[in-house]
Amino acid sequence: MGHREHETPQAEATPCPGCGAAAGALVDSLPTADLAELYRRRGIEVSAYFETTALIRRFRCQACDLGYFSPPCPGDGPFYEQLQTQSWYYQDEKPEYDYAARFIQAGQRVLEVGCGKGAFHAWLPSKVSYRGLEFNMEAVQKAQAAGLDVRKQSIEEHATRHPAAYDRVCSFQVLEHVPEPASFVHACVDALAPGGLLIIAVPAEDSFLAVAANAPLNMPPHHVLRWSDRALRNLANREGLVLKDLWHEPIAPFHRDWQLQALAHHYLARRRARLIDHSLRYRLAARLLQRQSIRDWLAQRAVRASPDLERGHTVILVAEKPALT
Numbered sequence: 001m002g003h004r005e006h007e008t009p010q011a012e013a014t015p016c017p018g019c020g021a022a023a024g025a026l027v028d029s030l031p032t033a034d035l036a037e038l039y040r041r042r043g044i045e046v047s048a049y050f051e052t053t054a055l056i057r058r059f060r061c062q063a064c065d066l067g068y069f070s071p072p073c074p075g076d077g078p079f080y081e082q083l084q085t086q087s088w089y090y091q092d093e094k095p096e097y098d099y100a101a102r103f104i105q106a107g108q109r110v111l112e113v114g115c116g117k118g119a120f121h122a123w124l125p126s127k128v129s130y131r132g133l134e135f136n137m138e139a140v141q142k143a144q145a146a147g148l149d150v151r152k153q154s155i156e157e158h159a160t161r162h163p164a165a166y167d168r169v170c171s172f173q174v175l176e177h178v179p180e181p182a183s184f185v186h187a188c189v190d191a192l193a194p195g196g197l198l199i200i201a202v203p204a205e206d207s208f209l210a211v212a213a214n215a216p217l218n219m220p221p222h223h224v225l226r227w228s229d230r231a232l233r234n235l236a237n238r239e240g241l242v243l244k245d246l247w248h249e250p251i252a253p254f255h256r257d258w259q260l261q262a263l264a265h266h267y268l269a270r271r272r273a274r275l276i277d278h279s280l281r282y283r284l285a286a287r288l289l290q291r292q293s294i295r296d297w298l299a300q301r302a303v304r305a306s307p308d309l310e311r312g313h314t315v316i317l318v319a320e321k322p323a324l325t
C-alpha cells in the first residue's frame, strides 16, 4: 500500500516553497540509496539525511518555475563541516564576486548573507561599511579574527533589528540551499533601504547544470532548490522589486570538462534529463566519451540545439527596492 502511494504524485504533491502554489509538476524521482552512493564516491557520507525516505521527488513549480525537491532533506552543520574538509570546497575567488562588486560604491552599507569567512569583502572598495551573517562558527571566528563584522545570526532575525539599514544586500551561492526561500528573501528585502539593491548569485538552471547527470552537489542534502531565470524574475516580482540585471557567467575553465561531458551525454540520450543515471547505456557512453574529439563534437551539437547549455555555472540577479514616493 505504502509503495503505491509513493507512485501517485497528486496524492503527495508538495506546495512550491518559493511562491506557495499547490501544483508542482513531477519531473524526476531520485532513489536516495543511489544519491548517497554518488556522494560516497566523493568521500561524503549523507545517508543519515535520507533515513526517513527511500525516494526524493523533484518538482518544477508550474506557477513560478522554481525547481524543488520533496522531501528537501537539507544538510545541517555537521554536513557542511564534512564538506569543508574537502580541498575543492572553499573558493576565495568566485567570478560572481567581481561582477557583483561593480554594483557597490564607496560609502555604501553592505550586508552579505551566508558570507563564510567574508572573502567577498576583499573585492569591495575600501570605504564600504561591510557586515556579514554566517551560521558556521569556525568561519565566523576566522572572519572576526581578520577584523570583519561577521555575526552568527539568521537574516530573518537580523532584518527585524535592522530594517531598511543597507544599500546592498548580497548573497552568493546560498539561496539554493535554503528550504524556505520566501522568508529568506523577504527578510533580505526588509533589510534593504528604499532604492537599495538585492544581489543574489545561485547556480543557474538555465545552463549546462540542468542536464548534468550524476552531479550530487546540485541535489539534496546540498542543494534543495534549482533557480531558472524565470524563477528568479518571479521572485523579484513577488517582492515588488525592479529587475536591473540578470547575468550569466561564461563557463569557468575549471568547469569546462564537466560541461562538455554533461552536454555530450545529454545529446546522446536525447530524452528528458534524469539527475541520476546508472543505466548501462550511460556507462557505455561514458567510455565512448573518453575520446575528447567525440565528446567535444557531441557537446557542440547539444549547444547548437539549446544555446543556453553553453552558459556557465552561476547566474546573478540584481534587483532594486523601489524608493519611497
Ligand SMILES: [Zn+2]
Residues within 6 Å of the ligand: 016, 017, 018, 019, 020, 021, 061, 062, 063, 064, 065, 066
Ligand atoms: Zn512557485
